[in-house]
Amino acid sequence: MSRLAAGVVLVTAHDPDDGPHGQDAGMTATAFLSVSLDPPLVLVSLRNGSRMDDLLDEQPLWAVSVLAESQRQIAGRFAMKGRISDRLLFEDIVYARGEVSGAPLVGGALATLECRTEQRVLAGDHTLVIGRVLGVGLPSPEGVPLTYFRGRYRRLG
Template structure:
C-alpha cells in the first residue's frame, strides 16, 4: 500500500478533564493518511485509527473532533504528530500555530488547506483498526493558506510535494 499516494491530514480532539481548580483538558493530535470523503448528503468523512491508540480511545468517549488538511509546507507538523510512543500531546501543540474550533473545541492548524469539524456517527471495527465515520459540522478553506501551495502527500514512506 506504500505505492498508493495519499493526502496527509492532522486529526485532533480536545480531551476534557476536571481537576480540583476547575475544567481543563489536553489537546490530542495524530497524523493520518487513511482519510476520505464518504458522502456529500449528509456530509460524512472517514478516518482509520489504530485500535487502542490514544485517538481511538479518546474518540470512543468524545464524539467531537477535527481534521486539518495539511499543505506541502507543513511537513514538519505532519512529522511531529506522527511520532510514536510520546508521553504527552500537550507540548506538541505549543509550537504549532492553531485556533480552537468553535464546534469541537479541537485545534485547527493554521495554514491548513482546509479544516473540518466533525461529530462521530459510527465506529466500525476493521482488523487492527477502527474506522470512524464523522458527520461534518463545519468546513472552511482558509484564504491564509494561499494559492501557491499544494497538498502534502505521502508516497513510499515519505512526504512528497505534487509537481505543479
C-alpha cells in the same frame, strides 16, 4: 499499499476530562476520505488502542486539518508515536480552537473540518470512524497539498 499516494491530514480532539482545562490530542493520518456529500460524511482509520482511538471512543467531537506541503514538520511531529507528550505536541504550532468541536484547527491548513462521530466500525487492527461534517474552513485555499508515498512525505509534480 505504500505505492498508493495519499493526502496527509492532522486529526485532533479536545479531551475536556483530562486535567483542569482539558488536553488536546492529535495524530497524523493518511487514511482519510470523503464518504458522502449528502449528508456530509468523512472517514478516518485509527489504530485500535491508540490515544486518538480511545479518545474518540469517549469524545464524539473532533477535527481535521488538511495539511499543506509546507507543513511537513507538523505531520512528522504528530506521527512520532509515543515520543512526544500530548502536552508538548501543540507547542509552537499556530492553531485556532474550533467553534463546534473545541479541537485545534491548524493555521495555514488547506482546509479544516469539524466533525461529530456518526459510526465506528471495527476493521482488523483499526477502527474506521465515520464523522458528520459540522463545519468547514478554508484558512489557506491556495497551497499545495502534502502527500505521502513509499514511506516518505512527497512534493507533487
